[in-house]
Amino acid sequence: MLVVAAATTLAMWLAQQGAEAAEQTRIQGEFRSAFSAQLADRRTQLESLADLCRALARKPRIIAALEEASVQDLYDNAQIELQLRGVIGGNGISTIRTARLHRFLDKTGAMIAPPNGRREPWETRLEQDGISATQTAGYVAAGDGSLLEVVTTPMIDGDTGEVFGAMVLCFVPRSSDGGVWIEGTLHLPGFSGIGMAEARQAIATVTASAGPSERSAPLEINGAPYLLFCQTFDSTHKSPAWHVALYPLAESIARQQALRWKIVSVGALILLGAYVAVHFLTARLSSPVEKLEVTSEVHRVGRERAEAALDLTNEELRARNTELAAAMDKLKAAQQQHVQQERLRALGQMASGVAHDFNNALVPILGFSDLLLMSPETLADPARARGYLQSIQTAASDAASVVARLREFYRSSAEVEKFTPVDLCKLVTQSVALTRPRWRDQALAGGATIELRTELDPVALIAGDEAALREVLTNLIFNAVDAMPQGGTITLRTRADGERVLLEISDTGTGMSEEVRCRCLEPFFSTKGERGTGLGLSMVFGIIQRHGGILDLQSELGKGTTFRISLPPHHEEQAKAAPAAEIQRGLRLLVVDDEEPVRETLAATLAHDGHIVTLAKHGVDGLRQFMAGSFDLVITDRAMPGMSGEQMAATMKHVRPQTPVILLTGFGQFLEKDRFPEVDVLASKPVSITSLREAIVSAMKT
Amino acid sequence: MKPILFLCLLTATAAAQAVVEGRVALPEAKTGPVVAKRYEVVTKAGLSEMSPSQAVVWLEGNFAAPAAPPRAQLVQKDLSFVPALLPIRTGTVVEFPNQDATYHNIFSFSATKRFDLGRYRAEDKPVPTQTFDKAGLVALRCDIHEHMRALILVVDSPYFVKTQSDGSYKLSGLPAGRYNLKVWMNSKTTLERAVELKAGTTSRVDFP
Numbered sequence: 017m018l019v020v021a022a023a024t025t026l027a028m029w030l031a032q033q034g035a036e037a038a039e040q041t042r043i044q045g046e047f048r049s050a051f052s053a054q055l056a057d058r059r060t061q062l063e064s065l066a067d068l069c070r071a072l073a074r075k076p077r078i079i080a081a082l083e084e085a086s087v088q089d090l091y092d093n094a095q096i097e098l099q100l101r102g103v104i105g106g107n108g109i110s111t112i113r114t115a116r117l118h119r120f121l122d123k124t125g126a127m128i129a130p131p132n133g134r135r136e137p138w139e140t141r142l143e144q145d146g147i148s149a150t151q152t153a154g155y156v157a158a159g160d161g162s163l164l165e166v167v168t169t170p171m172i173d174g175d176t177g178e179v180f181g182a183m184v185l186c187f188v189p190r191s192s193d194g195g196v197w198i199e200g201t202l203h204l205p206g207f208s209g210i211g212m213a214e215a216r217q218a219i220a221t222v223t224a225s226a227g228p229s230e231r232s233a234p235l236e237i238n239g240a241p242y243l244l245f246c247q248t249f250d251s252t253h254k255s256p257a258w259h260v261a262l263y264p265l266a267e268s269i270a271r272q273q274a275l276r277w278k279i280v281s282v283g284a285l286i287l288l289g290a291y292v293a294v295h296f297l298t299a300r301l302s303s304p305v306e307k308l309e310v311t312s313e314v315h316r317v318g319r320e321r322a323e324a325a326l327d328l329t330n331e332e333l334r335a336r337n338t339e340l341a342a343a344m345d346k347l348k349a350a351q352q353q354h355v356q357q358e359r360l361r362a363l364g365q366m367a368s369g370v371a372h373d374f375n376n377a378l379v380p381i382l383g384f385s386d387l388l389l390m391s392p393e394t395l396a397d398p399a400r401a402r403g404y405l406q407s408i409q410t411a412a413s414d415a416a417s418v419v420a421r422l423r424e425f426y427r428s429s430a431e432v433e434k435f436t437p438v439d440l441c442k443l444v445t446q447s448v449a450l451t452r453p454r455w456r457d458q459a460l461a462g463g464a465t466i467e468l469r470t471e472l473d474p475v476a477l478i479a480g481d482e483a484a485l486r487e488v489l490t491n492l493i494f495n496a497v498d499a500m501p502q503g504g505t506i507t508l509r510t511r512a513d514g515e516r517v518l519l520e521i522s523d524t525g526t527g528m529s530e531e532v533r534c535r536c537l538e539p540f541f542s543t544k545g546e547r548g549t550g551l552g553l554s555m556v557f558g559i560i561q562r563h564g565g566i567l568d569l570q571s572e573l574g575k576g577t578t579f580r581i582s583l584p585p586h587h588e589e590q591a592k593a594a595p596a597a598e599i600q601r602g603l604r605l606l607v608v609d610d611e612e613p614v615r616e617t618l619a620a621t622l623a624h625d626g627h628i629v630t631l632a633k634h635g636v637d638g639l640r641q642f643m644a645g646s647f648d649l650v651i652t653d654r655a656m657p658g659m660s661g662e663q664m665a666a667t668m669k670h671v672r673p674q675t676p677v678i679l680l681t682g683f684g685q686f687l688e689k690d691r692f693p694e695v696d697v698l699a700s701k702p703v704s705i706t707s708l709r710e711a712i713v714s715a716m717k718t
Numbered sequence: 719m720k721p722i723l724f725l726c727l728l729t730a731t732a733a734a735q736a737v738v739e740g741r742v743a744l745p746e747a748k749t750g751p752v753v754a755k756r757y758e759v760v761t762k763a764g765l766s767e768m769s770p771s772q773a774v775v776w777l778e779g780n781f782a783a784p785a786a787p788p789r790a791q792l793v794q795k796d797l798s799f800v801p802a803l804l805p806i807r808t809g810t811v812v813e814f815p816n817q818d819a820t821y822h823n824i825f826s827f828s829a830t831k832r833f834d835l836g837r838y839r840a841e842d843k844p845v846p847t848q849t850f851d852k853a854g855l856v857a858l859r860c861d862i863h864e865h866m867r868a869l870i871l872v873v874d875s876p877y878f879v880k881t882q883s884d885g886s887y888k889l890s891g892l893p894a895g896r897y898n899l900k901v902w903m904n905s906k907t908t909l910e911r912a913v914e915l916k917a918g919t920t921s922r923v924d925f926p
Contacts, residue, residue, distance in 0.1 A: 076859045077825065083761055084827040084857070173761060 021287055028283030032276055039272050044243070047263040048232065051245040054194050055259055062153050062165070065113060065187060069169040070151065072097055073183045082120065082171060082181045088131045094118055094183070103185070116164060117186040123147060123179060142166065147182045155198055155257065156186065163196055163203040165189050195260040197223060197246065204260065211237035215244075215262065222246055223258050234265070241265040370418055372552065376490050377415035383453025384408050407449050410486075416702055417483040435479040435563075437586045440510050440517055441472045443482065447489035448508065455497045455506065464503035473511040475518075479586040484559045491552045492521045492579055498544060499525030499577060515585055522578035528571040536569075600712050601626040606645070608638035608652040608664065609680070614701075618651065621705050635659025642668055647675060649715055654681040666694040676715040736915035739888040740923040742881050742901050744771040758802035759857075759867035766857055766869060767904030773925075774805045774871050775887045776878035778898040778910070784876065787811050787849065792858070792868060794822045799858065799868030805878045805902075806870060808853050815845045823861035830854030830872060837862070855905055871902055901925050 072078065075097055081089035095118075098104040103115045117139070120128040125144035129135060138159045152168045164186040171181045189196075195204035202216045218235040223246055230247045243265055246258045384404040388394055395401050448468060455466045489508075496506045504524035511518050528536060528543075535541045537557045560567045564584050571577040605627045609615040619629045630645060632638035634656050642650065650668060654661040665677040679695040680703060692698060696718045699711040760769045788810045793800045795817040806812060816822050817840060824846075825834040830853075835846045850856065853874045860866035881887045894917040901909040909925050 074864055076861050076864045077827075079864070080825070080827045080857070080859050084829070086827050086829075089827045 021291075024283060024287050024290070028279055032279040035275055035279065036272055039268070039275065043265070043268045044232070047243050047245065047261075050263070051194075051247075051261045054192070054261060055247060058193050058259070061113070061190070061193070062167075065165075065167050065185075066151055066153065066169070068101065068103070069167045069183060069185055072101070072185075073169040073171045078183070079171060079173075082128075087128060090120055090128065091118075091130045091132075094120070113187045113190070115185045116158075116188050117184075119184045119186075121147060121168075121182040121184060123181055125182070128181075142168075142184045142186070144168070144182070147179050149179050155189075155196055155203075157199075157201065157203075158186075163189060163198070195262070197258040197260045199257075202260070204262065214238070215242075218244060219246065219258070219260055223248075237262075241269060372555070373418040373487060374415055376487065376494065377411045377418065379454055380411040380450040380452075381408050381415075383457065387453070403449070407446075407452075410446060411450055412702075413704070414483045414486060416704075435481060435586075437477040438480045438482050438485060439477055440475055440485075440519060440583070443485055444470060444472060444489060444508050444510060444519070447486055447493060450486070451490050451493045451497075454494060462501070464501060466497060466500060466503050467505045469505060469507045471507065471509045473509075475510050475512050477586040478517050478563070478583045480563050480583070481559075485563070488556045488559050488581070489519075489521070491556050495552060496521060496523035496525060496577070499523050499527070501526075504576070513582060517583045517585060519581040519583065520578060521581075522576060524576040527573040527575050527577055529573055533569065533571050537567075599625060599709050600716055603627045603648040603712070603716070604646065605629050606632060606638065606641055606647045606650045608632040608635065608650065608656070608661065610634050610653060610656040614653065618703075618708075621708060622651075624705075625709065635661070635664040638664050639667055643671070649712065650675060650677045651712075652677065652679060654679050662692050662694055665692075669694050676718050678711050678715050735890070736892045736894050736917055737888065737890040737920040738777070738892060738899060738913060738915065738923055739920060740886070740925070742773045742775065742885040742887065742903075742909075742925040744773060744881070744885040745903075746771075758798075759869055761857075761867075761905075765904055765906050766855070768803050768869070770883065771903075772803055772883070773881045773885065773887075774803070774873070774878060774902040775881060775889060776805070776873045776875045776900055776902075777889060777892055777913075778873075778875055778900050779895070781876055781893075784809070788876075789813065791815065792870065793817055794824070794860070794866070797863050798866055802868050803880065804868065804870045805880060806850060806872055807876050807878070808851060808872055808874050809849065810872070811847050811849050812870065813845050813847045816840045816842075821862055822866075824858055825861055826856050826858050828854070828856045831856045831870075855902075857905075869905075873900075873902075899923055 072094070075093070077093040078090065078097065081087075081093055095104070098115060098118060103113070104118070117136075119130070119139065119142055121142070121144060122128055123146075125146045127135075127139065127143050136159055138157065141156050147168075147170050149170050149172070151170065154166050154168075155163050156166045158164050165188075167185050167187070169183045169185075170179045171183060172179055189203075189205070191205040193205075195202065197203075197219050200220070202212065202219060204212075204215065214237045215235070218233070218237075222231055222233045222244060230245070232243060232245045235242050235244050241264075243263045245261045245263070248258050384407050388401065388404055394404065448470060455468055493506060493508075500506075500523055507520070507522045509518075509520040509522075511520075532543060536543075536553050538554060541554075557567055560581055560583075566582040568580040568582070569577065570580070605622055607615060607618050607622065607629055608631075609618065610633060615631055615633075619631055622629045630641055630647070632641045635652075635658055638650070638652060639659075650665070652661040652664060661679050661681075665679065668675060668677060676696040677694070678697045678699055679692055680699050680701050697711045697715040699707060703711070758768060759766060761767075784807070788807055789812075790804060790806050790810050791813045792804050793815050797818060797820075804812070814824055814835060816838060819840065821837045821839055823835065823837045826832060831848065831850055833848050835848075838846060850870065850872045853872045856870040856872065858866075858868040858870065877889055877892055879887050879889050892915055894915050896912065896914050898910050899913045903909065911923060911925070913921060913923055915921060
């Protein structure tokens with residue numbers, strides 16, 4: 017019983033505490049939202065005042081008077097305009113605020129005295145050091161200790177945007193606007209007398225410390241509790257200014273006390289009732305039940321013991337089983353996760369590799385296109401322009417093959433490397449041309465002169481991936497450039513070494529220490545800090561290995577580095593005669609692509625082959641054109657806003673199933689043709705003229 | 719801008735006539751922060767001038783008063799004043815016809831001539847006029863359309879002309895004698911130079 021009583025009391029006490037805390041939070045929240053509402057209302061008021069002032073400051077008569085420096089006209093017309101708007105001498109009915117004073121400042125910020133000469137001493141506080149071009153709002157203490165809201169509006173010349181004066185209007189604050197704490201003075205309408213000093217003291221303390229722009233604090237004035245809210249605002253005054261509001265807490269504290277008593281009395285009542293009820297029930301019911309209990313208990317215990325022994329063994333077996341299964345599952349999951357992580361890590365590495373290669377490919381593209389753009393006279397020299405364009409094209413197709421390599425990641429085992437016969441000397445010449453912007457122009461800009469020498473012995477063809485080998489060369493050339501900040505010579509050599517072919521790249525740069533030399537082929541090892549990915553050489557190494565090559569490097573600090581690459585020659589049987597390219601011509605084609613450059617490029621390429629090309633901007637447009645005309649073949653982009661390429665193709669197939677459709681997609685290499693029953697041929701972007709021709713030929717065969 | 723040549727050819731009392739021509743070096747077009755370029759009259763730091771720049775050249779001297787007061791027009795059309803710069807002789811009666819389908823309210827606070835025509839429309843007759851008796855510059859505005867501006871330059875001479883856009887000018891039918899040739903550049907700047915005009919000759923005077 018005692019326990020019950022204690023528990024109830026505790027519960028009551030907790031409930032009371034909770035209710036009190038909730039009440040306190042509620043009161044705080046209520047006052048805070050009241051304060052915010054007040055501030056918002058004040059802001060709206062100020063904005064409408066600001067609008068009014070801006071409109072007044074644009075009145076032609078006021079501007080003309082200020083420009084003519086006619087003080088009488090200035091104040092006369094301002095008086096008329098203000099009266100017209102009810103801002104002064106209003107009938108009291110209008111909702112517009114009353115201006116107590118209007119003044120004008122000249123462009124230096126000095127007061128233009130009104131013609132009647134009657135000035136109040138505090139008016140000088142309205143003057144400014146030069147006029148700001150933006151409207152400002154603030155407060156000024158008038159002579160009688162009251163606070164006026166001041167809106168200073170620059171008068172701006174409509175022609176020149178020049179500020180040539182300002183209009184100052186002083187408004188009487190509304191009593192509903194709450195208080196202001198400014199320059200150590202408290203202006204709090206509806207609050208005066210004895211508590212003022214205490215309030216001032218408290219506000220001074222609360223606003224003195226650094227901290228958030230909105231604060232609240234409880235305080236006591238005349239022994240009565242209050243809640244204080246303050247919020248800073250931008251003011252033209254030098255000392256910080258705060259909006260303040262004081263909310264009396266006496267009422268809510270009384271409410272809280274009442275609540276506390278209510279809870280205590282309810283608790284006591286419950287305790288009393290429970291006590292009586294329990295007493296009554298136990299007296300009536302306990303004795304017969306107790307007798308029965310004793311006999312049945314004996315039987316029950318015996319049976320239960322036997323059952324429990326059986327259950328236990330069963331239960332144990334089942335538990336073991338479940339545990340085993342769970343462990344198995346966990347093991348499987350862990351393994352899967354591990355595989356996944358491994359794959360992700362590899363993907364990450366490859367992604368940075370791809371980015372690296374891409375950047376390398378972009379160097380010549382950007383460099384040569386810059387050259388062409390900056391010196392248009394180059395275009396007059398067709399041979400040079402053609403050379404540049406060829407370099408750009410080579411780099412771009414390299415970039416495309418970088419993307420193509422992503423495929424290898426997905427189908428590493430399924431596909432065999434396609435090696436073609438490669439002329440290493442030609443490759444070196446190409447790479448030198450490709451990297452020219454970097455080793456000549458960029459190095460020159462950096463103040464270094466780099467000489468590049470090629471010593472090319474005619475060598476046998478090798479079997480290889482041309483783009484990959486070009487990457488090797490560009491990477492090694494870039495490394496050489498980076499190693500020679502003071503300039504120097506890069507030498508590229510090819511020569512026969514027995515059956516194999518030797519490629520050498522040496523520089524006269526800084527060279528590598530023994531430690532760097534040992535580690536330089538490791539992935540992510542870089543001496544270039546932020547500029548390097550640490551992947552260049554590791555990739556070079558990888559590519560050489562794929563070609564069955566051997567990489568050897570010699571380096572001496574301060575002397576330079578030489579990379580020597582030995583590659584196996586190409587054997588005739590590796591070569592397969594490529595079938596003569598077949599070209600379809602004169603087809604009526606519908607090309608659908610939402611990107612204009614792609615669309616235009618396709619159109620130009622296809623028109624070159626003598627096709628009649630109709631263009632459509634998106635799926636719906638494509639369908640419209642398709643229905644309107646008759647076409648031999650449709651070529652469409654896959655990802656387009658609205659209707660996707662395959663959706664459009666499906667509709668077209670529904671109408672004219674015999675018209676073949678080629679779907680172009682940036683993800684071509686990762687997607688299975690089977691996923692797109694509605695199209696005939698899947699071609700991957702970017703499409704070259706060759707692959708486009710191939711796609712057209714195979715589509716027309718279907 | 720279409721150059722408007724305002725040349726007053728009064729019946730010359732002198733039998734022999736002289737001509738002055740030349741060029742006024744106009745300042746370069748303003749490259750400053752012009753908010754709205756459509757305004758032909760700009761006022762900057764209390765300085766009113768034409769944009770693009772335009773000057774008025776006139777011959778200063780004692781000339782016989784005209785038999786009847788000359789008349790001129792300053793039209794309000796397409797919410798602007800045409801012309802934006804109007805040189806007139808003292809005593810000229812200027813009419814201000816409103817050719818827009820809206821009200822205008824022309825006024826001036828200039829010391830040379832203060833007036834306020836109030837609001838009126840195209841239909842309101844008679845067309846308001848003002849007589850400009852005092853030489854000097856009058857800045858005009860419309861109380862309704864804050865961008866509308868015009869300048870009236872009142873000169874004490876029947877011989878005046880606005881320069882072409884390249885600054886060239888020609889004053890003909892001038893009486894022989896010694897005079898001051900003056901150029902109004904803007905509300906603050908006026909140039910002048912003594913000239914001796916001989917009958918039947920053309921003098922060339924360039925400013926500066």
